[in-house]
Amino acid sequence: MEIPSKKPNPIDVEVGRRIRMRRGLLGLSQTTLADSLGITFQQVQKYEKGTNRVGASRLQAIAEFLQTSVSFFFEGQETIGTDTENMHGREITDFISTAEGLSLNRSFVRIQDPDVRRKIVGLVKVLGSTAADQDAFEGPATAPT
Template sequence: MSDIPQFTSHYIDQHIGAQLRAFRKLRGLSQQQLGQVLGVTFQQIQKYESGSNRLSSGKLYILHQVLDVPLIDFFEGLEKKDQQKTELAIETAELVQCYRDISSYEKRRIILSLLKAMV
């Protein structure tokens, strides 16, 4: 069991939570009002919206009905985020390989300093 990664806040949960917040605000509902519909506290709605707590499929289905939003809209844009993560991983691997291929310690330190300054 220790080999299974544990996620406290996954980017998918954060994305769905951000979508929930946007849809709730578009409908002019407070977190308290939405919580009453779902039978949870406004604090729980805050946790859903931040992505720190996951929405169950049942609650997500209720939200789609209450907010009058197609279910797929909660996932809108995830493909783009997945693509960006893949591109970043490839770029990172290329960068690391190039860095490793530099034989000069001094040149590596200069490049590292430059990268840190850019960030």
């Protein structure tokens, strides 16, 4: 008899990602959120990983503490795992949930000059592109004559 694996449900994982993202954007620690809910920070970790499901009343309390609506945690989840556009949404959520993503986002929104912002986006695109991407963008490299 085969024992079924206990993989987290993709919806639970996405709700957890959004909890982590919102908590990070507000600059709150897992301990701060946990204390406000009367639970341990380990339980918050399990929610954020999708290991444990968040009950409805607990999700409502989390939403209130994180100053958002419950629907925020479910936006775009009708097609989880089937839509390429939704995959990019998860990539963004994953990135913003990292320390680097959060720091970059906070710093970027403080830049007031739209030209500077566009130049930074351009720089990041160049730094993040592969050689094939650059060839397609700039055309094939030619030898100096």
